[in-house]
Amino acid sequence: RLPRPVPCGVSVGHFRITAGTLGYVVCDSKGRWFILSNNHVLADNNAAKVGDPILQPGPFDGGKNTPSYRIAHLSAFVPIHFDGRPNQVDAAIAETDASQVQPVLCSLGRVEGIGAVRQGLLVQKHGRTTGRTQGLIVGIHETLWVDYDGKTARFEGQLSIAGGRVPFSDGGDSGSLIVDLQRRAIGLLFAGSDTETYANPIRPVLKAFKARLCDGERQG
Secondary structure, X not given: OOOOOEEEOOEEEEOOOOOEEOOEEEEOOOOXXXXXXXXXXXXXXXXXXXOOXXXXXXXXXXXXXXXXXXXXXXXXXXXXXXXXXXXXXXXXXXXXXXXXXEEEEOOOEOOOOEOOOOOOOEEEEXXXXXXXXEEEEEEEEEEEEEEEOOEEEEEEEEEEEEEOOOOOOOOOOOOOEEEEOOOOEEEEEEEEOOOEEEEEEHHHHHHHOOOEEOOOOOOO
8 A cells, every 4th residue: 555645745646647746735615625736737738527536646656547546536627728818827626635645745844824925035845856945936926928738828927936056846846835934835836947936826726716725623
């Protein structure tokens, strides 16, 4: 049997993708638990169906579409527009429970609510590829075009983060929850360039699913 429950910040993915990062555990008003990550990690760039299995680790890291690897089932995703209309978030959730995942970040600990976003804020994350890294918010209202396997999507109102001596993120870190130094949630990592990492601000992500960050007290 695979080690369960896993902490957040580890490899995860829809059964048809390679691998991304399990961002964090969120809850709805009924107390049900969901894992939060990107649409392109959990919903295969809009191609997935609700109920599809989510694997841990992701397929690229050895996850197979069998019961022992299924950690969650896709519940909802915000569709990504590829027609020039602006996007705000690249996000999806998949239903899970406390036997599969725990609301704590690898190497960082439990998230302590939501933080205020500002230019120059020091932030950190733990992702599937680069582990724990620190960076600096260098932009808070960025517009960017992101390539998704040959299709392009425009995003507005995004956060931009620069790494220090090492890059803040790399491929496979998509879906990582970005927090400040007090472990308050700031953003959801979804894209990057050679020099910067891009994230959706966390509030619109949670609002899209009428969800809140889980504190681990209740289980659906």
